[in-house]
Amino acid sequence: MKARxxxxxxxTLLILLxxxxxxxxxxxxxxxxxxxxxxxxxxxxxxxxxFVNALIETTELTLExxxxxxxxxxxFLLETDRLxxxxxxxxxxxxxxxxxxxxxxxxxxxxxxxxIYARLGLYEEALAYYRDAxxxxxxxxxxxxxxxxxxxxxxxxxxxxxxxxxxxxTYYRDYAHSKNQTLNESFxxxxxxxxxxxxxQYPEALKIINEAIGxxxxxxxxxxxxxxxxxxxxxxRFQGFLEDSEKVLNEASTLIENKQLENExxxxxxxxxxxxxxxxxxxKALTTLASVDTHTVSHTNFEALLSIAKLTAELYEQQKNYxxxxxxxxxxxxxNAAILTRQAKVNLAKALAEADVAAKEVRISNLxxxxxxxxxxxxxxxxxxxxxxxxxxxxxxxxxxAINSIDKQKQKLTKALEQLKDTQDHLIEIExxxxxxxxxxxMAHQLNTPIGTIVTASSLIDDYMEGLEEKFKARExxxxxxxxxxxxxxxxKELVISSINRLAGIVEEFKALNVSIHLxxxxxxxxxxxxxxxxxxxxxKHLGKQIEFKIHGDEGVITSYPTILSDVLKTLIINSCExxxxxxxxxxxxxxxxxxxxxxxxxxxxxxxxxxxxxxxEIFTPxxxxxLGGNHLGLGLNVVFNAVKYNLRGKISAESCKHGARFVIxxxxxxxxxxxxxx
Numbered sequence: 001m002k003a004r005x006x007x008x009x010x011x012t013l014l015i016l017l018x019x020x021x022x023x024x025x026x027x028x029x030x031x032x033x034x035x036x037x038x039x040x041x042x043x044x045x046x047x048x049x050x051f052v053n054a055l056i057e058t059t060e061l062t063l064e065x066x067x068x069x070x071x072x073x074x075x076f077l078l079e080t081d082r083l084x085x086x087x088x089x090x091x092x093x094x095x096x097x098x099x100x101x102x103x104x105x106x107x108x109x110x111x112x113x114x115x116i117y118a119r120l121g122l123y124e125e126a127l128a129y130y131r132d133a134x135x136x137x138x139x140x141x142x143x144x145x146x147x148x149x150x151x152x153x154x155x156x157x158x159x160x161x162x163x164x165x166x167x168x169x170t171y172y173r174d175y176a177h178s179k180n181q182t183l184n185e186s187f188x189x190x191x192x193x194x195x196x197x198x199x200x201q202y203p204e205a206l207k208i209i210n211e212a213i214g215x216x217x218x219x220x221x222x223x224x225x226x227x228x229x230x231x232x233x234x235x236x237r238f239q240g241f242l243e244d245s246e247k248v249l250n251e252a253s254t255l256i257e258n259k260q261l262e263n264e265x266x267x268x269x270x271x272x273x274x275x276x277x278x279x280x281x282x283x284k285a286l287t288t289l290a291s292v293d294t295h296t297v298s299h300t301n302f303e304a305l306l307s308i309a310k311l312t313a314e315l316y317e318q319q320k321n322y323x324x325x326x327x328x329x330x331x332x333x334x335x336n337a338a339i340l341t342r343q344a345k346v347n348l349a350k351a352l353a354e355a356d357v358a359a360k361e362v363r364i365s366n367l368x369x370x371x372x373x374x375x376x377x378x379x380x381x382x383x384x385x386x387x388x389x390x391x392x393x394x395x396x397x398x399x400x401x402a403i404n405s406i407d408k409q410k411q412k413l414t415k416a417l418e419q420l421k422d423t424q425d426h427l428i429e430i431e432x433x434x435x436x437x438x439x440x441x442x443m444a445h446q447l448n449t450p451i452g453t454i455v456t457a458s459s460l461i462d463d464y465m466e467g468l469e470e471k472f473k474a475r476e477x478x479x480x481x482x483x484x485x486x487x488x489x490x491x492x493k494e495l496v497i498s499s500i501n502r503l504a505g506i507v508e509e510f511k512a513l514n515v516s517i518h519l520x521x522x523x524x525x526x527x528x529x530x531x532x533x534x535x536x537x538x539x540x541k542h543l544g545k546q547i548e549f550k551i552h553g554d555e556g557v558i559t560s561y562p563t564i565l566s567d568v569l570k571t572l573i574i575n576s577c578e579x580x581x582x583x584x585x586x587x588x589x590x591x592x593x594x595x596x597x598x599x600x601x602x603x604x605x606x607x608x609x610x611x612x613x614x615x616x617x618e619i620f621t622p623x624x625x626x627x628l629g630g631n632h633l634g635l636g637l638n639v640v641f642n643a644v645k646y647n648l649r650g651k652i653s654a655e656s657c658k659h660g661a662r663f664v665i666x667x668x669x670x671x672x673x674x675x676x677x678x679x
Contacts, residue, residue: 067108
């Protein structure tokens, strides 16, 4: 009876395994599916992406087949410039490959990652990923080796190493042609043409392009065909055939009409404007460029957008329309800032995706361990009903399994923690990029207002000059008119001078961000608190305020930079006067010195209006100010923070206080003994 039960249980388990095991799609059928995917991509990367998304949701695939389809998805996201999604997808792809027996599929992770960083303009990172992809390509097949060499050549092309790139593209093109890989041959042909154009070998480039156009037309490779037509138009323009160049570009524009090919459309517009410029039709070129709304930066082809903004500025300069030229150059800077932001977002997307994968692995490990413990207990309970001797054997066996399982889980958790630490390092680098972006953005914001005022005032002076000239020519110029001209012009001039002085002041405040600017004098011994008294009492009537200083505490000597410490205290006094004593002409500042074994703690507190607890963590941030209308850049406390941390090698913090503002500065007894490399 027991034997029958065992057989029945085994049969039931077999049925369950069969029913839950994914049914593999036949190899021939899956290869046909891959061909369909590539054909849809050749027509339009967006069509290929939609096809793959539908496939993932509806089709039953094995793990390896899902990995291959996910690789296509990441590739198509890259080609449609959805780089954040592409990075998230390729991280998921890497995790899937780690669960597969076919480890050489890891080629896709390094290959697509290289493509993403190349698209971001981070060419050194791209080269590193492509080189890491090469061993996996060599272990799989010759086609991937050529493909990887082609990708490396693409980076060299971006770095203007045209000869090396042209050689690689020639090899890849010949290989693809010999294997009847028409799509890869189309890729290589366009890239080879680009390299030849860079080498100024225009007849050879035109020959390659015409051959590519024939191949692309035959196989309906619309995207590649549009790119080839743009390249052909460039060559014709360089050779002086301007009307032919314009005709080819109009043909390319008609080809991609009603298709979601934004990159190709931008390239056509840019090339067409360059052709109009070569024909001497500057207004026509500007009208063509104006059809692209670069101010929204909704496009993702930043290379084309930068070229469009730069060409627009140059054309306006040719027309001496300096206001519009300045606007175009501002947009050029804005697009560059958007590129930095995009790089940060993609790196952040990668870090978050890696952190999510690591967290899921930890959760799965914990669930697996819980299920194993539960199963062990259940087996032990059932075995107890049989015989004591068998129970002891089972418990011993189960214990060994549990110990082994715990060791394995411990290793997995250790690995997961290492991955989380790597992720943390990634996030720190991203935070640095984000801080730099915020600093550049803040500087641009502060400089834009006085620059705009100067441009406006200059335009007014031009208008006054033109009005005066018109009245002079019409013999209508009177002393009243001339006096009004002088008055108005002087007013505009004062605006210009005021704005220039404002710019100079802003630049001086920006210089304060350089923490090494006061390090030309050596460190010396500072006697506290007498040093503080000597430096602060002369400031008792600073900024029109009557300030009472209360300085007391332990006697102590530190070795540091006296000038910098004095500047820090002076800046805190200025901060109290401008932000703390806003409703009074009198104030009290209390400075307390507390000496410890290795550090001295200086507590600065005023009796002003205080600082809201909600913004305590933001007051050291560059450009953060609660008094925007008072010509404050919001750099003072950031300069204090940098000076204390990087010059004095100490720490500063703002603490919550019921009455007034409180800052605590902790300084080493001897700053020379502190290793500044950690900063």
